[in-house]
Amino acid sequence: MDALYIHIPFCDKKCFYCDFWTFINMGHEIDRYTDYIIKESRLYPVYYYDTVYFGGGTPGLIGAGNFARILSELKIRDNAEVTAEINPLDYSIKDFQEYIKAGINRLSIGIQSFQDHVLKTAGRNHNAAQALETYRKAREAGFENITIDLMFGIPGQTLEDVYSDIRIIKEINPDHISIYSLIWEEGTLFWKQREKGLIEETDTDLEAVMYETIIEELTKAGYIHYEISNFAKPGKKARHNTKYWENKEFIGLGVNSSSYCSDRRYKNLKNLYKYYKMIDSGELPVDISSIEEIDETEKEKMKIILGLRLLDTGTEYFTDSRVEKLIENGLLEKTGDRIILTKKGIMLANEVFVEFI
């Protein structure tokens, strides 16, 4: 076990597209929540972590002091990758220097778009100038590994907006980019606005052109398109997330966190106070109904579906009628003893994955 995910479920404001498990206006819980993350970590055996990932929610809200409290409690290997997600807003260079002192060496900035009208439609609580300023300060503070999150397919976002985002990426030169097409999640404000006819889904053909443009332009700019939604400069692939795609085991701390540990997948409790209570009673705060034993068949299936997301290495070739059909249809190709997605397969990846579910 060498991978640790820590879920920080607090946000200042709910973005209109997001259905992640987060709490708004709960800032007063942050220090106590940090105490419980530490207590929960003590319920596991001592592991020497090679990657630690603070995801959210908005991990940046807990502040450098709480990052330091958690990280000083863990055994972390030399040269580990320690990532924290932040949202752009009001950080000083000194704040980022404190992050680095606390042990964070990779920053993931949730930017989503560099166009103010897109950020406004998406319900973000920052503008493009603030995002750029946050990025600049993080660099100035000394972060040498910065990834940014972007999205496409947001209502009203045009192909020109995507080109403008790419121009800015080329200027600021982040080490890594995660770029997701909008997923319409039931229960979000976007979903409700669409039901009322206030916003519309982006045309599928336009969304495909956006994705093709992103791939082409970022590849030209020296990024390796190594996973469906992820691009990295050489040597800057996300080490933690790559473990998920390689179907390696990991521990997740915090409310509603997932873990894959000792051949079991399970989720932590969603309710904050039940989560605290269970930890107080000395038990892992796991939602019993979520526990799933992962047998060899399931492992093989996950290895294929997750492995194919990795565009350079894919998964090991195996004789199977579905594989042959996908090769025939030009969605998969065989290279040596591996099978990988073709260009067409990347565009239609979900159609490939459902074959193996």
Ligand SMILES: C[S@@+](CC[C@H](N)C(=O)[O-])C[C@H]1O[C@@H](n2cnc3c(N)ncnc32)[C@H](O)[C@@H]1O
């Ligand atoms: C859960 S968020 C956490 C990061 C941070 N709170 C933020 O908003 O930037 C991780 C990333 O998932 C992506 N994301 C969230 N909801 C999405 C959706 N409905 N469709 C596509 N991407 C989404 C966004 O790019 C976001 O940065």
Ligand code: SF4
């Ligand atoms: S996208 Fe990020 S900031 Fe917005 S609600 Fe979701 S987790 Fe919070």
